[in-house]
Each structure stands twice: as structure tokens, then as C-alpha cells.
Amino acid sequence: MALIVFSPGNLHALSVRLRILGGSGAFQYGPFNCGMQRRWKKPVDSARTRLEGRTRDHRLDKLMVQLRNLRLALALRELISQQRNGYASLQLLSKWRHEVGLNIDIGAFLKKYPHVFQIYMHPVKRNHCCKITQKMADLIVEEDAVIRENEIDIVQCLKKLLMLSTNGTLNMHALWLVRRELGLPDDYRSSILPRCQHDLYLESPDTLSLVSRDEKLAVAKIEEWRKKEYTEKWLAESETKYAFPISFPTGFKIEKGFREKLKNWQRLPYTKPYEKNDSHPIHNVERLEKRIVGILHELLSLTVEKMIPLERLSHFRRVFAMEVNLRELLLKHPGIFYISTKGSAQTVILRESYNKGCLIEPNRVHDVRTKMLDLILSGCCNIGEPESAAWVAEEYDQGSCHELQNIMCHVDTENSILELETDSDSYRKRHITEELPCQHFCDSQENSE
Template structure:
């Protein structure tokens, strides 16, 4: 009888046979097998995949992270300023942590920015509270003052937005969502719109209408750039008449034939943003896309920081006749626009307006906001230690200080009464133990009084 030798090779072959017989072994590839085959699938080319595989601009992404921290700090500041004494306990702020959007503890977030938030121990309640620093309060007041001073420029921006629309109207809700991007005050509906009845008209509670067309304002920002390029750089009119400034991010891969396509697209004529094409409708897809690119470029140019969230940009699709997938269109032109996914949102940035993370042509409102952003960037640097508890007590609100002073007076009065009662009781006990006359006790009590 032949003997079976169970060597390493035989044991491996036996295990493979057992797996195939039991059905637990499946081949990944093969034409005729009982298992499930893995077939090759065509890669999906969509806006989401192109957004993930795009060339990233690290400076703009870093800027968006900084602006997100600033936005969170401003939301917390708004919550604290709404309190009666303009301070709030950390216990109360921790209840609003998820509503604000913080993913860390409120105390750790406040300690990261001591130039904005001041944490102290309340002199009466003896709990940790937070108030806004005087430096931050002054910058907020300065921003509001600058917005009031530049009210005429803001009205011109609103008129240009209304002139961009197809029927000269804008939805008030969409306008409210981008009020900070346009530099509008929060009470613009009651404080600013009634001052300019010859320019703006509130047709209904939710619709803002244009009263009169202004030809001087119907000049796009891109047209000013083209005029500058044509006169200063002596370029050909065919190259600058319909061109856009192109600025690719570092590391952008230029494929074969891309330059020729871009050159042809730059020379492609299109209807300008403030021109109406109702009489001569365009059926060419490329010309329609170029017109929408011009509208988006002008819309971003009208903002204070040349930045607008993609979600809020979609509210203007119908009123500006941009009936396309905006994210796909923006990703198609990476030299003009950049979509940043940092800061828990997708934000559209006009690439030509930024250099090294700063605005090329700053405006007064942006300068004040940059000062506030510098408080975020400073972190814990240049922060002096608290000197004494008495110095903090002087900075507290007057109500808490008077309350503390009243409680201290009550405590001192109570201690004095207790001391008198204790002294009289001890003296009475001494008189009894030493058998002194009662008159001596009364005389000494009158002398004490």
C-alpha cells in the first residue's frame, strides 16, 4: 500500500482543492468559473470626481480655514453681545456649541483667541465667564462706521446687481444671504433702502426692483482690465477684446492641445454681462458658457472679498439666466475660478483678485476685516498676563460691581454684629465667673457704646 507523504507542497494543494470544493474560494478573473467576476468599469467623470482630482491652491485653502475660524468667532461674539450685561458663562456657551458648529470644547476655542475673548472668574457668582475684548469691540464698531461711510458705493453695487438680472429684480432672501459678501449692514432694509427711492424700489416684501438704468455703471470689471491690457501692454485687439485673465495654480498639469483650445476660447465672442441678448438669442453652447463666465466674474467682482459660497451663488441662477450646473462650469475654468472645500463648505474664489493669500486691490471694508483676521492669526502671541484681581474688578460691568459691593457691606455688618454679641457674651460670662457687681458690667457696656 502506497504511503502518502504530507509535505508542505501537498498540504497547500490539498487546502486549495478543499476550498474549491466547499465553494469558499473564488477566482477574481477567469472566463468560466462559478464565482463572481470583477469586470472593468469605465471611470466616472462628474463634477464630484473632478472636484476631488483638481489641482489645489494651498494658499487659498489656508485662507479659507482662517476665514472659517473668524466666522465661528464672530458667531460666538454675536451670542455674547446679545446677553444683558454683554458677558456669558462658559456653561451657557457650551450649550450652544453644536448650534455654532464647533467640534471642540467651547473653553478650548475661546482660549485660542485671547485677543478676541477674555475669560475671567465672576466676582459674585464665582464661575468662569467670557466677554469681548475692547480691541475686538473697537474693530467691530470701525467696520460698521466704514460701511456707513461707503453707503453710496454699496448702492451702486446693488444697482449693478439689478442691472445684471434679466428683469431688473432681486429676491430679498437671496440678497440677505450675501449681505456680508456685498458689505451690506444688517439693517439695510430699513436704514439704507428708503434713502434712495430714485435708484431702488422695494416692490413687495420679498422683491427689490431697479428704478432707472445707468449707462455709466453698465461697464464690467473685466472690460476695465481689457482696456488696461490693450493700452499698457500693446497687445492685439483680437487677443484682448473677449479675453479673461488666466492664472493657473502651482502644479497645474497642462495636457496636449490645451493651450490651443484656451486660445480659441479667449477669442470667442460672447454677449457681455450688461448686454441683453433677447433679440438675438445665442444657440452656441460655448458662447452661452462664456457669457455665464462673464456674469460670474462680474458678480464676484462686486463682492468685498471676491469670495462667495457656492450654495448661496445658486440662488442667483434663474434671475441671472445661468441655467447650468454651476459647479461643473466653474471646474471647467480653473484659471479664472477656484473652488475651495476647506471650512466645511464649497467656496468660489476669483483667482485674479488674490496674490499670496491677500487681496490685490483692497477696499476700506476689507482692510478692517483684515485687522479682525489678524487677531485670529495672532493666536496667543503678545498677550500679557492679568495683573491683579482688583484690576479685573474695575473692568467688570457696573451692575456686578455694585452687587459685589453691596454683598460685601452686608457681610461686614453681619460680622460686626457677631463680634459685638460675642464680646458682650464673653464679658458677661467673665462677670459671672469672677462675681463682679452688675453695675460694673452696665458701666463698662455704656463706656464701650
């Protein structure tokens, strides 16, 4: 047995250790206090911890990052379009970058997307300016034209939303926040609502009301899926009558007893989204939650891209009778919904509508927005001097090739600046030996004339 000698040095060291442990609040267990009860701190289980520990879908997260860059580009385009001449200086855009949520330098962001933004030197003010490229401008016009053509579908979508509400009304501000998700034009209040007063009307400046219900529209998207599953796959009616399509992300861990709970939940009856439950109120918590899941499923099905920001979704909690913690409810059903935290916002995505990060059933509005996203993903690819020089000739047509030489147009083509020579002698010499961008200018002007 070891002999412990309590010398003055050992006692001093022991006292120092005790003071350190007592000052830090730590309580060390040893051979003399091992019989004392040790209380373990219970781990926190909340919606935030479950959101951080969920199984992530990397394809959907990557898509949300790409869509965020597209939203920032469209926000900058909106600011530029508000200017009188259709362009804005970089100094002015740098003051607005925080308003659109841009946390990097405005010049670095614009240089990343030369297919969307054109940077040039103003011929008079001699400062760097920015405008939207012709490709992006054409896509914006095409998107607006497609939305105008879908006026009938827009009216049906608004009627379905009003039928989902408890009292047949919607707040106009909440509707304005999700106008892009629903595919509404910015001027829908003055362009669409006055032409469909027999279906919708403004009860007040802030409230949109439904004139009468249309039972033909009171069919949820999930009910069409159940009918298809029942007729094509010959499944039992008990398995599909109240079921939802389930698809878990890759790597999802199925715990013990999870399959049995999911099977029982799929068979649980509930009040469908377009059915009113005023005469038969729901007292079962699980049935109430399943009804809310059905309403959220139908709301996401009415959107263009089958997704909606969680913050904007909360504006419909009271009008759709969803008085629960929506984030907790969505996290309880990872096979139906997915919450992506990428793109500086929490976005709810309908999982069944996507396969490998792509929308399974795209629509015309989504196709145009996909073309816009392609311009964002193109980056600096396929950007060369001939294309930039042709743009300079089209933008600043002074009537002669020599006048174009006097304008120093700085075009961002992979961090290079196109400089046009002003010396007429060197120009004639190079005009004989090699093909110059100026030759393209003259050819384009002769063809236009």
C-alpha cells in the first residue's frame, strides 16, 4: 500500500487545486464521494436542435444556394430598372447592396455573372456603370408574358387559396409576399382582380374575399395522387385513402419502431383540406396535425416551384387554422417536407416534387426561370472580345468606326478590359494585317444600314 506523505509542499499544492476547483464551480468525484448521487443535465430537445441534427439533402441545399444568387441578381435588376436611363453607376449600387441582402462587394458580385450584368465606362460621365444584358432582359419579358397568359390558372389558384381559408378571406399583404412563389404578376391587384369580380372581390383595401365556392376546384393534389395509386398500382383502399407520398433523403436513419408509427399515421383519418370542420371540431391532436399537413401540402402544390420560405408561410397560420409550431410539425415529417437552411433563409420544399434536385413536373414559368438560372450558372463561360465588341457597337453607335475608337469601353470579360486604339495610323496598319474588333463594328453598321 502506497504511503502518502503530507509535506508542507504537498499541502500547499492540494490547497491551490481546491481553490481552483472551487472557483470554477466544478465538482470532482473521487474515492471519498463516489457514493454521492450525480445529476446529469438533460439534453435539450427542441425544434432548433432537431433542425441542426436532421438528415440533409445536399442536392436541394445546392439548388437553394443557386436560387439565392438568382434572387439577388433579380433584386439588383429591379433597382437598376427604376433608374431613368436603365443603368446605374457602381457607386450607387454599392449603397444599395445591403438593401437586397448582398454581403460582398458589388463589383465582385457583378463580375461573377457577365451574362446577366454589363459593366462599361460611361462615355460622358467617365464612371463605371452597369445595366442588364439583352439575354436577361429578354427572359424577364418572356416570364412576364407567360404569367399574363396564365391568367385563368392564376384566378383558380387564388380561389383555391380562399377556399382553404377558414372564412374565405386572405390578407393582401400576405398574398403580396408570396406573389413570386404563386406566379402572380406584380400588378395583379390592378390587372387581374378587376376582371374577375364575379369570382373575387376586394372586401377592403387589405382583404380579398371569395364570392362563391367552386366544388369542382375543391380537389386537393394529394387526392389525385391517391386515386392514381389506387387505380394503377392496385393498392388496398385502406393503404391509400389517407396516405401521403413518402421519400426520405439519402442517409436517413430509421430508428426502431419508426416504420410501425409511420404506417399507423398513414392510416389515420383526418379532415381533408377543402372540407370544413366547424360542425365536427377535431379534438384529437394527431388528426389535427394531419389536417395541417394536408393544408401545407396543398399550399406548396399551388406554388410554381413547390417551395415557399418558412417566414412567409407563417403569415397564413391563423387564416388557415394552423395554430401550431410549424417548424416542429414540418420536422416531424421529413419524408413529406424538407427545410433547407441554405440561401440565407429557411425554405420549406415539397419532397415528392423533386428528384435529384430537379422539379419532376415543371411548368412554363419554371422553365423560363430555369433559363435565368442557367445564365447565373454559366458564370464567365463563353465570354469573349468579339461578343463584347459587338455589344459596344450596338450600345454606342456613333455613325463611324473612328468615333467608336474614341470611347474607352471597359467591359468585364474575365477581368480584362477592351481598349480601342485611337491612333488612325496604327488602326490602318492593323486593319490590313489582322481582323480587328473595329472591323466587326463597321460590318455590323453596314448591315444595319
